[in-house]
Amino acid sequence: MNLLKLQMVELIEKHKKVTTVADAMGLKQPTVSFHMKNLEQELGVQLFESRSGKVHLTEAGRSLYHYSVKINALAHEAERVVKEYDQLGRGTLKIGASYVPGTYILPRLLSSFTQAYPRIQLSLIVKTAPVIKELLINHEIDLGIMSCEPFQMPPLLGETFCEDELVLICSPGHKLASYPQLFPDQLQSVPFLLHSPESSTRQMTMKWAQSNRIELNGHIELDSLEAIKQVVMLGESISFVSRLAVLREVERGELVFRPIPQNPYKRYVYYAYNLDRRQSALLEGFIQHLLKPVYNINTAR
Structure with a gap:
């Protein structure tokens, strides 16, 4: 065979x-x-x-x-x-990312990397974090960049890139926007937009609700973060999202965010790769580029 x-x-x-x-x-x-x-x-x-x-x-x-x-x-x-070993000047790199880093962190980083190495071909696939992990295990991508909770999934090695803070968002005219500090029971009767079941945000949201003994009024489920933001802007609904994903809307006065009350759960952006593959100079070079201080989550816009 x-x-x-x-x-x-x-x-x-x-x-x-x-x-x-x-x-x-x-x-x-x-x-x-x-x-x-x-x-x-x-x-x-x-x-x-x-x-x-x-x-x-x-x-x-x-x-x-x-x-x-x-x-x-x-x-x-x-x-x-x-073919690519010790040849950072050329080659192909396949990257997978979950929605937040794929949309709000990587575009600027990929652009600067290709400017520095114009002969390198980069491809980016954006899926949920569990899908990205499977792609890494199956050797279908070289590097995964994901927003999720800490994980152990041999043979994958995940390294922390930065914290990805989840926040509560609402429209500026929403009744919750007038409170500088919120409590869990204030969220119980408010229409709540849920992310798709496969997303790490949805999983963390449900863990938060369970730990605070809250029954969320999840009247709509959406698998698009942009759609969630648009519905929240209409005024009635709230949701939990990455703070990084709403920086522009908050600056323009279209959305307001507040810390999620009594939330003990932390979520991070990880970069991960498969230990069963030999790292090329190209992959190592890209990881070094990723770790430059300029790509801090608070400034990546």
Whole structure:
């Protein structure tokens, strides 16, 4: 079993057609069919089955697909790292970030890094923190930058970049805006905008409510931070968000923020990478760029 056959398994699951797989790999269709049959003979089990003009993986084939994705990603990563090692002047770096650092910290940092190293190609994917961790484990990205609570998830190593303070936001005309200090029971009857269940903000919000024995009036659930801010501006609702995400709106007088009352939970921005991969000079250089004092969370705008 070689890498070529594992690449075929991954592409067959994606395209479901031998002709498309052959085109993607630059091979002829009979060659792909030959390798498919050869792989089944090699493993002694049926991996592929034809239904309605398409090729599908059997249960055994899906098991092999699970490992094919990981092995193909590792092989691609190994090739990149070897080529880029000790060559900070060029290469490719794949970064994953959760919403807050991906939107409010990284754009300025990525721009300055590419200005310093114009031959380096950077790609950024923005997902929830749990998804970013999975991408790191599967070697699909080189570096993850996430807002979340402290975590231990071998083989990932997470280092603290800065604190990401959660605050309560409301419109300037909201009744809570007149209080310099709030108490948990004041939030109980107010319409509350909830983040999506997968977000670290939602998880921390529910932990806060439980610890303070508060039943939040979560009448709307939104998976967009920008949408949450827009609804809060309308006047009735409140929410918990990253302070970094509302600096501009607060400066313009569109939103007001207050410390979350009796909140013992801390959230940080972490940068994390997989210890099972060898760090290239490119990755090390980017981390050093990330840690420059100019990118403090209070000034990154």
